[in-house]
Amino acid sequence: MSDLRFFVDPIRCIGCKACMQACSECATHKGKSMIHLEHIERGSSTQTAPMVCMHCDLPTCAAVCPADAIKRTEDGIVQSSQAPRCIGCSNCVNACPFGVPRYYPEIDQMLKCDMCYDRTSIGQKPMCASVCPSEALFYGTLEEFQARRKGTPTNTFQFGAQTITTKVFIVLPEGEIGLDMDVISHMDARFEPDAFDHLDPFAHLEPLPQAQPGLTGGRL
């Protein structure tokens, strides 16, 4: 097994989606990205989180597959579902503790990240970790990571009674970092709630129209 590892370091993620756009260029899943990126809660923060398949040593998705369509190869890669076998039941989608597999109704099949098997099996870097501008996605040896970077990589996760070890590492920030995401908390105290009066930016405005439910789309 290659000693090259995959590291996900969410604190570095800038939400640019280069990983998704690059993943979607693959000839095997044409225009669809197998890496997913979530805005945690855009209203409160610009924090985003990329999610690749964690490539578990004992993959739950494979364990629950009634059709034996998900194989883990000897090099530790949990492959995407095998088309002739996949029955589209979504057991894996529901069972994966990391929420990685997705079911695509248009092909009646589950597809997921296979760590660019076409590239990594011949010694190339996976596409997402190649393009990631901030190295929130990093592909290299554990020694290389530890020599160069801060943070604590971990690949052991506890889900209830289930302990899972994975080929992919998640990087935990060093020490405790308290991040206050509201800009106001970084501003001069005169900008604290109820002390905004010296700017008085809204006093002149007409009384507000009441928001009219039904006229607008999504709500916060």
Place this chain on the structure above:
Amino acid sequence: MAKPPLSREDYLDLYGPTLHYSPPGGFRTVDDYDDLVDTHCCFCGQQCGIKLKVKDNEVVGFEPRYDFPFNRGKLCPKGIKRYLQGSHPDRLLHPMRRTPTGYQRITWDEALSETVSKIQEIQAKYGRDSFAMLSGVSLTNEKSYLVGKFARLALQTANLDYNGRLCMVSAGAGNKKAYGIDRSSNHWEDITQAKVIFIIGTNIAECFPITTDYIWRARDNGAKIIYADPRMVPMARTADLFLPLRVGSDSALLMAMLHVLIRDRLIDEEFIRNHTVGFEDTADAVSNATPEWAAEITGVPADKIELAARWYGEAETGMILHARGLEHQTKGVDNVVSCANLALATGKIGKPGCGHSTITGQGNGQGGREHGHKCDQLPGNRDITNPEHREYIARVWGCPEEEIPGKGLTAQEILNEIHAGNIKGLLSLCFNPLVSLPDANFNREALDKLEHYTVIDFFLSETAQHADIVLPGSLHEEDEGTSTSGEGRVIKINAPVTPPGEARRDWEILLDIANRLGRGKYFGYTSTREIFEELRLASRGGTADYSGITWEKVVDTQGVFWPAPQVTERGKTTMSVAELDSEHPGTPRLYEGGRFYHADGKARFNAVKWRESGEVVDDEYPIWFTTGRVVSQYLSGTQTRRIGPLVDQFPHPKLEMHPRMAKQLGIRTDDWVTIQTRRGEVIIQANVVNTIRPDTVFMAYHWGGKESANLLTQRALDPVSKIPEYKVSACRVRLATPEEQAEGERVKAASARTEKNLPAGYGLQERRQELRR
């Protein structure tokens, strides 16, 4: 005169923007290509290396270019999907003449004849300067140089300016005042050696994504990050110190930081004494600029300003990075020299890990601003009003000195004069002023007043729709040449494909027009390589000296940092391109040993007085309005608004506002809001986020028509650089009325068309067939 003849719907059907998704030939070409060509991304000043896949004279995909030292394979979404701009259904494939009912296909001969006769007619009637030219710095160095020469010697007009006027000029003017040269002080590798990085007025994660890696590498080495921005942008989120300053208050913050450095003796007196001029005046100017004073203006707590100054002053090494947030102001140059004052006062410049750099925004924003593209400039960053400079360039060009026109008007001033009726004709390429200049309603009126307008473009941009003659030009991947990255690294652009249909390379079009104007004797080039060789000679001895750079050296060493002056005596005096030497290794780091580029070798402090922005909030317009980029779009969006996957990532501009303001205004996320300034009105949806100051709203500027942020911005210009004040306006915001909301929804629906015959799931249909077999 030049009103667009078609309806919005007709433009959409015929000329887009069409959202283009799949590579030519579908995704099967991903692994089935003929060639892999080394070149660079065209979508920002970082100029990342990229490999383009080519099949049958079409670009069909990309591959990371791991060996290019700047980005080592890294790319942002724009670079990854950039290949979709070629083989695009909206691509202009033949010359056109605008008629009252649409656009008529004409031959190149007709198009060029009409353009040339209009130029001659207008110049004969109103004088030579009544015909202006606008250009842009997404062009290569060769084309930028050629445009400068073409406007002066073929059009013979003084009125040439470029879209770097909306981008780089504040930094350029500030750099020249402080250091005597206009380039970022260091190659980016030096960022990783800094122990403190002060970032002000730049959303690095979205505008310069690859630079984030350099900052993280510095953090891995123990660097502290100080981030000043009105928004908690992604890189500010984890900064060690975040300073949420009010838009337009940058110079107050910077003055207070200098005040603290001087008060606490955190300055390098020996460096100041030996390598600078003017410290006393500058120190006097900040003697009352206390952190408490600045806190009142900026809204940043005084103790945080103190801390920022102390961290910067006490650190062994430090780097200052800024971009348009600080430069797009009527105080743009003041802000830049205020940053320079900090670097000079602490001696944090000209050493590993020490420097002060603007981050160039446009593709060739660095190289394109050096070789005569600007209204006041000649090649080598020479001054068009300096008699010696004019004499030298006249020798290189082989023309009498008096044939070179004098200083012309800047970009917005050209539009102002068109509006006033003093400029009657226009030739433009690589510029979409209707989207990118401020106060779009005014500029639209101006374009409609032109007696003649010829545009060279690859898509029919919002501005090109006003042209009388449309000439189809070339995309980045259809022409070769060099460009210069934000680091000052000159790199080679290669051309994997040729222009499609009847489209032609931009430089060949300009040569044809020059010939037809009877000025062909100055433009005998048969390749872009020949233009570069002449550029070398023309830049020799200027501050932006490229004379020691050759294409071979650029390719062999993965880029050469200018200045690369002549080393041999022969090279320093010859007027023959063939005799120039290429011995100089280039200059990755400027100012080593405290040597600056003013005649006395010393840097200049520049005293700055606090003043307010061109427009400030008042009872009528009580909210600060500011603009910027998103990661998936580039400039006015002519290219990136046509690339489906990039549009899907951020399909429409939204108005960011803080929950506190939103609560007072009764606005929730996705509500339609009406934003008004003294210039115009925009109706878009809100995004309520606590990552922005509660007195400020933000809107991205990449869209045209009624979704354009520049309907709201003002034409106030920096007195020195003439950059418009995009980043500071006063506005008011309210919930849209039902009628306004309906209009907003109509505009949103008509912003683009989705590609016809799009395979379901972008090719998944095809895959489904394969899987069923």
